[in-house]
Amino acid sequence: METILIIEDDKNINDMLSQLLSNNNYKVLSAFSGTEGILIHNEQVNLILLDLMLPGKNGEEIIEDLKQKYNVPVIVMSAISNIDKKLDLFNLGADDYITKPFNNKELIARIKVHLKNGKHSKSTVIKYKDIELNTSDFSVICNNKNVVLTKNEFELLKVLMTNPEQVFTKSNLFDLVWGNEDSADDNTLNVHISRIRNKLKECNPKVEYIETVWSIGYKMKK
Amino acid sequence: METILIIEDDKNINDMLSQLLSNNNYKVLSAFSGTEGILIHNEQVNLILLDLMLPGKNGEEIIEDLKQKYNVPVIVMSAISNIDKKLDLFNLGADDYITKPFNNKELIARIKVHLKNGKHSKSTVIKYKDIELNTSDFSVICNNKNVVLTKNEFELLKVLMTNPEQVFTKSNLFDLVWGNEDSADDNTLNVHISRIRNKLKECNPKVEYIETVWSIGYKMKK
DNA sequence: AGTAAAATTTAAGGAAATTTTAAGAATTGT
DNA sequence: ACAATTCTTAAAATTTCCTTAAATTTTACT
Numbered sequence: 059m060e061t062i063l064i065i066e067d068d069k070n071i072n073d074m075l076s077q078l079l080s081n082n083n084y085k086v087l088s089a090f091s092g093t094e095g096i097l098i099h100n101e102q103v104n105l106i107l108l109d110l111m112l113p114g115k116n117g118e119e120i121i122e123d124l125k126q127k128y129n130v131p132v133i134v135m136s137a138i139s140n141i142d143k144k145l146d147l148f149n150l151g152a153d154d155y156i157t158k159p160f161n162n163k164e165l166i167a168r169i170k171v172h173l174k175n176g177k178h179s180k181s182t183v184i185k186y187k188d189i190e191l192n193t194s195d196f197s198v199i200c201n202n203k204n205v206v207l208t209k210n211e212f213e214l215l216k217v218l219m220t221n222p223e224q225v226f227t228k229s230n231l232f233d234l235v236w237g238n239e240d241s242a243d244d245n246t247l248n249v250h251i252s253r254i255r256n257k258l259k260e261c262n263p264k265v266e267y268i269e270t271v272w273s274i275g276y277k278m279k280k
Numbered sequence: 281m282e283t284i285l286i287i288e289d290d291k292n293i294n295d296m297l298s299q300l301l302s303n304n305n306y307k308v309l310s311a312f313s314g315t316e317g318i319l320i321h322n323e324q325v326n327l328i329l330l331d332l333m334l335p336g337k338n339g340e341e342i343i344e345d346l347k348q349k350y351n352v353p354v355i356v357m358s359a360i361s362n363i364d365k366k367l368d369l370f371n372l373g374a375d376d377y378i379t380k381p382f383n384n385k386e387l388i389a390r391i392k393v394h395l396k397n398g399k400h401s402k403s404t405v406i407k408y409k410d411i412e413l414n415t416s417d418f419s420v421i422c423n424n425k426n427v428v429l430t431k432n433e434f435e436l437l438k439v440l441m442t443n444p445e446q447v448f449t450k451s452n453l454f455d456l457v458w459g460n461e462d463s464a465d466d467n468t469l470n471v472h473i474s475r476i477r478n479k480l481k482e483c484n485p486k487v488e489y490i491e492t493v494w495s496i497g498y499k500m501k502k
Numbered sequence: 503a504g505t506a507a508a509a510t511t512t513a514a515g516g517a518a519a520t521t522t523t524a525a526g527a528a529t530t531g532t
Numbered sequence: 533a534c535a536a537t538t539c540t541t542a543a544a545a546t547t548t549c550c551t552t553a554a555a556t557t558t559t560a561c562t
Contacts, residue, residue, distance in 0.1 A: 148390070148392070149389070167366070167371075171376070187349065223417055224416060251521090272547095273430075273519065274431065280350070432550075465551065473510090474510060474511065492508095494509080
């Protein structure tokens with residue numbers, strides 16, 4: 059479950075948000091001032107909902123503080139829609155800006171987007187194209203169909219999907235998946251790749267997911 | 281430079297956006313219908329600005345199509361702010377939603393947020409003229425087009441590009457690329473150079489990149 | 503201009519790397 | 533211990549890449 063920190067001085071709104079997020083299966087931390095927010099914040103927090111009009115430190119300072127230390131997505135909520143202020147906040151590192159009053163469902167939708175983007179997300183789901191790889195229960199979905207992968211196949215695909223731009227050399231992949239056994243036959247890797255490709259192809263014949271970089275290794279296809 | 285694909289049927293707005301993005305140092309591709317957008321879309325596109333009201337395929341279908349195949353952030357622009365539609369789009373994979381008319385600076389700010397999310401900051405890129413050679417994923421871009429090089433071709437071009445002023449003798453290049461095999465036919469190198477030249481010429485016929493230094497070797501042309 | 507040496511291009515054969523297939527070994531669960 | 537699954541290995545088939553050789557073009561020099 060993902061944790062969201064609400065920083066909002068108005069008790070009514072804070073409670074309302076807290077309720078809303080709980081109902082949507084988020085764990086909630088509530089702070090009623092900027093300084094309190096910074097204190098409460100910890101490594102478990104996956105996203106921050108930040109009100110602008112705060113006693114004590116103002117929103118800008120809070121963002122600056124948080125972004126400096128942590129890499130957590132921040133969604134700013136505010137009644138005012140002063141465009142210059144908005145831009146300042148984006149410059150400081152805000153990831154989204156939503157003006158009050160907002161639609162609750164839209165807020166949830168935007169929260170989901172930013173949780174999905176980040177590496178900070180506790181979510182154990184790695185997505186790439188139409189593949190969803192859940193590291194907590196080792197399940198894989200491709201093109202809305204279930205894919206059954208063995209352990210090594212799963213690990214291999216996971217490594218490739220976590221950095222889809224990067225080319226992984228073969229020895230690289232051996233290290234990451236097999237754990238530095240140079241004893242293994244070079245072909246073992248190739249066979250595993252071949253099996254993964256076949257299984258994915260069964261779910262979505264139109265897309266090629268894994269690209270071979272000749273004489274180097276493999277990567278996810280763009 | 282990052283590339284943004286605009287999919288917007290209203291010519292005035294499309295032009296305006298194009299101008300705006302160009303002024304902010306983005307490379308721009310314009311499409312005037314959804315189907316055109318899908319056609320134009322290529323590996324270089326880093327973000328898509330998508331208008332909802334399109335002739336032919338509508339926005340939902342476009343998003344579905346694009347997200348299925350590529351892993352590119354999509355910002356939806358629309359005049360209507362129907363909340364249900366908004367939520368549908370987020371569900372389909374839209375990364376942001378901005379209602380027209382919007383403030384230009386805000387659009388730029390939101391674009392930056394989403395480009396920042398996806399980027400890997402590892403800069404292993406060697407540049408020379410309009411060639412970009414990425415040593416981490418072994419990709420080469422020339423004149424904004426992808427160039428597919430084999431391993432030896434890549435290594436060879438890399439050596440030349442790392443010291444564009446220097447003249448490399450042939451035995452020098454053999455050492456650096458092949459690893460001191462004096463057995464190899466002298467001509468092997470020439471053939472490789474020839475192939476690289478051809479591939480680069482396909483991307484940019486106007487420029488000659490590699491200069492031959494008669495009876496000595498090669499270097500990058502000034 | 504003519505000539506020889508060097509460089510470029512082209513095509514083809516062979517070398518090297520990858521993919522696939524299949525079967526036996528190792529591992530896991532019951 | 534047995535059955536089932538998974539992993540590894542080996543070998544054949546395939547694909548891609550490299551090298552070689554020959555023909556052509558360019559350059560340097562007389």
